Amino acid sequence: MSEGRIRKVVIAGGGTAGWVAGAALAHQFRDLLDITLVESEQIGTVGVGESTVPPIRNFHRLLQIDEQEFLRAVAGTFKLSISFEDWRRPGDRYFHPFGITGQSTLVCAFHHFWLDSLRRGMRSELGDYCLETVASRADRFALLPQPQVNYAYHLDAGLYARFLRRRAEAHGLRRVEGRIREVRQHPENGHVAALVLEDGQAIEGDLFIDCTGFRGLLIEQTLQTGYEDWNRWLPCDRAVAVQTESIGPPVPYTRAIAHEAGWRWHIPLQHRVGCGLVFSSRHMSDDEARAKLLRDVGAPPIREPWLVPFRTGRRLKAWNKNVVALGLASGFIEPLESTSIHLAMTAMVRLLELFPLDGIAPALVERYNELGRVEMEHVRDFIILHYHANRRDEPMWRQCRETAPPESLAIRLRAWRERAHAWQGANELFRVDSWTHVMLGQGIVPEQHHPLARGLADEDLRRLLDGLRRSAARPVETMPSQQAFLEGYCRADAAVWGAARALPA
Numbered sequence: 001m002s003e004g005r006i007r008k009v010v011i012a013g014g015g016t017a018g019w020v021a022g023a024a025l026a027h028q029f030r031d032l033l034d035i036t037l038v039e040s041e042q043i044g045t046v047g048v049g050e051s052t053v054p055p056i057r058n059f060h061r062l063l064q065i066d067e068q069e070f071l072r073a074v075a076g077t078f079k080l081s082i083s084f085e086d087w088r089r090p091g092d093r094y095f096h097p098f099g100i101t102g103q104s105t106l107v108c109a110f111h112h113f114w115l116d117s118l119r120r121g122m123r124s125e126l127g128d129y130c131l132e133t134v135a136s137r138a139d140r141f142a143l144l145p146q147p148q149v150n151y152a153y154h155l156d157a158g159l160y161a162r163f164l165r166r167r168a169e170a171h172g173l174r175r176v177e178g179r180i181r182e183v184r185q186h187p188e189n190g191h192v193a194a195l196v197l198e199d200g201q202a203i204e205g206d207l208f209i210d211c212t213g214f215r216g217l218l219i220e221q222t223l224q225t226g227y228e229d230w231n232r233w234l235p236c237d238r239a240v241a242v243q244t245e246s247i248g249p250p251v252p253y254t255r256a257i258a259h260e261a262g263w264r265w266h267i268p269l270q271h272r273v274g275c276g277l278v279f280s281s282r283h284m285s286d287d288e289a290r291a292k293l294l295r296d297v298g299a300p301p302i303r304e305p306w307l308v309p310f311r312t313g314r315r316l317k318a319w320n321k322n323v324v325a326l327g328l329a330s331g332f333i334e335p336l337e338s339t340s341i342h343l344a345m346t347a348m349v350r351l352l353e354l355f356p357l358d359g360i361a362p363a364l365v366e367r368y369n370e371l372g373r374v375e376m377e378h379v380r381d382f383i384i385l386h387y388h389a390n391r392r393d394e395p396m397w398r399q400c401r402e403t404a405p406p407e408s409l410a411i412r413l414r415a416w417r418e419r420a421h422a423w424q425g426a427n428e429l430f431r432v433d434s435w436t437h438v439m440l441g442q443g444i445v446p447e448q449h450h451p452l453a454r455g456l457a458d459e460d461l462r463r464l465l466d467g468l469r470r471s472a473a474r475p476v477e478t479m480p481s482q483q484a485f486l487e488g489y490c491r492a493d494a495a496v497w498g499a500a501r502a503l504p505a
Helices: 015-028 056-062 067-074 110-119 131-138 157-170 217-222 286-296 340-353 362-388 395-402 407-419 432-441 451-455 458-477 482-489 494-502
Strands: 008-012 034-039 077-079 081-085 093-097 152-154 174-177 180-185 192-197 202-204 207-210 227-229 238-244 253-259 262-268 273-279 306-309 313-315 323-325
Touching (some): 015 340, 056 067, 056 152, 067 494, 157 174, 180 217, 217 323, 238 286, 340 362, 362 432
Parallel strands (some): 034 174
Antiparallel strands (some): 238 273
């Protein structure tokens, strides 16, 4: 065995990222590693990551998590899409659905046929051809054998961390309560050697996972890795969050509602609603944001709002020496498309794939960092698209529209504007349908589209579209409301609700 063999893994920090790491490592390496997680109940977590994207289901399958057990434990609901309201301009609304839209050929995506139908005077909306959009409009949900529904979850982040903790500890992970007083390094190579707690206890390890949130105690404060700032494209730098009572049944989508200096989220759970106002501190004060949030949520708060300052961007290296940064410690790209939990999970799966059991290999560290950079920039570009393509008239929004986007996004925008071309690269989260719905929803109308769409006669094109529209609508007609489905499938009991209310913000 190499002298650098990884025997002890120490996770610094809990929260969603910490327990994602702990549950994954304990499940996959339960007999090969000594895994310790250090966290303090005195240190709160950001706790607003309550909306997810469909790949969370793949992560759960990897960990053999039962869906109904999970949803009951986290008071979860289902999510089919995101409703973007007032983004292009006040009064506009569109859905970004998770499902497949229409039917594509090998060389011509469906939206080209739809665009050609508009050219011929056939009126419809792109969402008419997506089951998930149709179900979102009707506030309905069900799990169907055919066609399969593509969905994600809304969840209580605090309860989710507790759920993952139980699984990790059952597989042998050891949790240590305490605040970190000092990070001890090897004098020769600068690697982290141990975490020294306030009570003097030293937690030694071979590999450390930094889940200490925005402060990046190991990756930044200790190793001074560096940070790439994306504020020039994403001007929002603060959020104020609050939890409110439910005053209606939960809808199967997240609401993202733009305002003069940012946007507001609305995430319905079984027992409450998670709300928050994201804003630019250069265009709105903390007091104004808090007052606006409480005025607009439309329901009684169940706890006091809390402020979350943030800085969009990424660490220059997510893996530096023997420290891997995960979650907010590795970077942050807004909660707009619900990618924070997803990025922690994909980073963790990447670490499992490249795990240095027999010693840290520089080539694999470089590979890990490059894959993470590409993934973060892809998500960044998709988020910037929402801000850049707007027709609002407030100062912040004009700034977003007038700021040149990253060249990687500019290439996509040119390809769309000139020929309605969109693509999904290998390992990219957002599909062709995602780019299509958002670019059209934000008002970017292409000049031309694929010539093959012109090959269908009017009657054949109309027949095709009518059939696809019926295929999307017919299953929804038999779906129950989401509330009715939750009652029979995964209703959380009062004990779960009480535990959720007792969690610290």
